[in-house]
Amino acid sequence: MDDKNFNTDSRRKFLKKLSTGSLIAMSGLGLYSCKNSSDKKTTLLTQEGKLVQVSNSEIEEMEHHGVSPKEAREGIPGQKFVMVVDLAKCKNAKKCINACDKHHNLTPDRPYIKVLEMKDNKKSSPYWMPKKCFHCDNPPCVKVCPVGATYKRTDGIVLIDNERCIGCRFCMAACPYSARVFNWGTPPNESSNISYSPETSVPSKIGTVAKCDFCPDMLRKGKLPHCIPACPNGVIYFGNELDDTVTNGEETVRLSTILREKAGYRYMEELGTKPRVYYLPPVDRLFPFKKDTQENNEL
């Protein structure tokens, strides 16, 4: 990850983070008092679980998820995000799916991530393939959208603005990877009063399309998308292509090296969509292929 932007933690930034953590505390405990008077203090709960008193003048009104709609369309400057999925390590633990579902408030029947059982031909062995949105550089979905509700950003991410989506589902027909899901009915969290940003994809809205968004809200904080730390086996690597590094949270490797040495490939290169998700072939596997065993299902 490009850490330059995040190492210089200013006081302001600290407070911003503080208020992020305490958002729930504020609304839950009803401590959110008038913030215009500078004398008054507000009790906030820090991420470490301590209660602290902060003068109201120090608290900025937070746009819940940080960025303006304009920034959400443009992308994070100086970044080109890329993902590498090491198929040799995946044992279908489904932890990535659960973490993703939790943070995007999804119901288990329509997750953004799918772990597919793949078998390239009759004789080769089956393997698990975690599949999300490939955030293609030549995205078929973006090309067909009549209103620009789905768009490609400078940082490589393809996002959906579900406040603009008209629900025509042309992007779903156009995506060769079936990455997109639709809010056919009322999504569970639609009525929550979290303010929406395309960067969080929360809350989902009825009659609009949704998909994996690479968690740009986390990336802005210098953190990895939710699915990556959730994986017990370090299957998913993520990073900035411009830095030529990817990390799975524990191990950081050179992108060019790992792709060269492990024969990285992109799924269906022949379609010309230029995905930003690479796969490392399922060779020298960490786990034998086991189909939905008890161990896998208990998660």
Next chain:
Amino acid sequence: MKKTALKEQKFESPREKDLLSHLVSTSLKYKLWIALLLLINFVGMYAYYRQVKYGLVVTAMRDYTSWGIYISNFVFFVAISLVGSLFSSILKLNKNEWSRPLIRISEIIAVAAIICASVIIIIDMGRPDRFFYVIKYLRIQSPIIWDVIIISTYLVISILLLYISVLPDIALCRDHLTDIPKWKKKLYRITAINWSNHPKQIEKLKKVSKILAIAVLPVAFAIHTVTSWLFATTWRPGWDSTNLGPYFVSGAFMAGAAVIIFAMYIIRKQLKLKAYITEIHFEKMGRLLVLLSLVYLYFNINEYLGPAFKMVGVEGEHITELFVGSYAPMYWFVQLGGLIFPIIFLLFRYMRKPLPLAIISMFVILGAWFKRFLIVIPSLQHPYLPIQNVDESYLHYNPTWEEWAITISSFASLLLIITILIKLFPVIPLKEAKIESETIVEHNILKNEES
């Protein structure tokens, strides 16, 4: 209207009486028919109300089968709207005099179908409340926008074509029909826009009609080609084909011709127009239908032979599903019942008589509708990546009652628009036909009287 109406209304000629009497008197049958169509529409509206309230979850569409019968029905309606151009442009410019009495019927069907198609596509939207975003955030790169532009263009041209064809007769209605309610008089007065059969007016009308007849041709081809691009611009098996444009256009002309034949049969019977829509018309339409079906057959072979020969990946799975899989009964009904058998039957003269031809046309229409189902739905069920770990409902597509109700009520709306237009305006040209094809009609009046 009262039954006495006909007695009070005086007609200047038997021809006027034949062609205008249904404008003056309203039968019970007509009222019941309108009531039935309205009833179907109310059921459809209730289904749509449920869809707006609960979302598209009331349909059987899910993440894989993300387009269903709304879209296939939309394609069908766009297809039959092409028939307007067939008559107002192709047959007219080729000086097929016999087709003149049918121009207005075809234009009425075209206008009604294209209006219904526009409504259906809005019904398919997940967020109809954001319809105007299509203009606000318009992205010209999207094939959907091309479709919106071309459909609205075709709608305008079709309405104009219908209007200029019916204009002299509106003036005639204004001048000759006395025993009609006030609102009807007003309607004719306003819509006749001071038409007085002045030679200058006639000359201008002829000019405009010729310009429109030429202008509608590329638009008509474009409307269905662009609709095919909604599919051809994606990677889905069965859609990822360069053949799709002409395949759609030729299919549309075939379906349109069948719809016209069916409409001719019904109108001829209900309005007692046997002397005006004659057996010769059916004979000619039957031949035209064979020709159009043969063209469609050619593109069908093109569409399926290549993929079926190669059987590559998901494309092969898709073909297998259609030829011998779960869609096979529908597929063979469509290809045999809606295409091959009609071609064979129509080679026989007897089959081109009104009743057999109308029955064959009905099969062609049914086949055309289900063909569009087969174009849209099975393709979506064969993505490149396997469908796994999903709810059972994601694997199949069996339209719900809401979808059927809305689809059936779209047909009811089509018939409603057609019925009302026929009720308001003469369906066979009064003046023009008299001059241009006087002989053919008189010949047939004689023939019918003899038999």
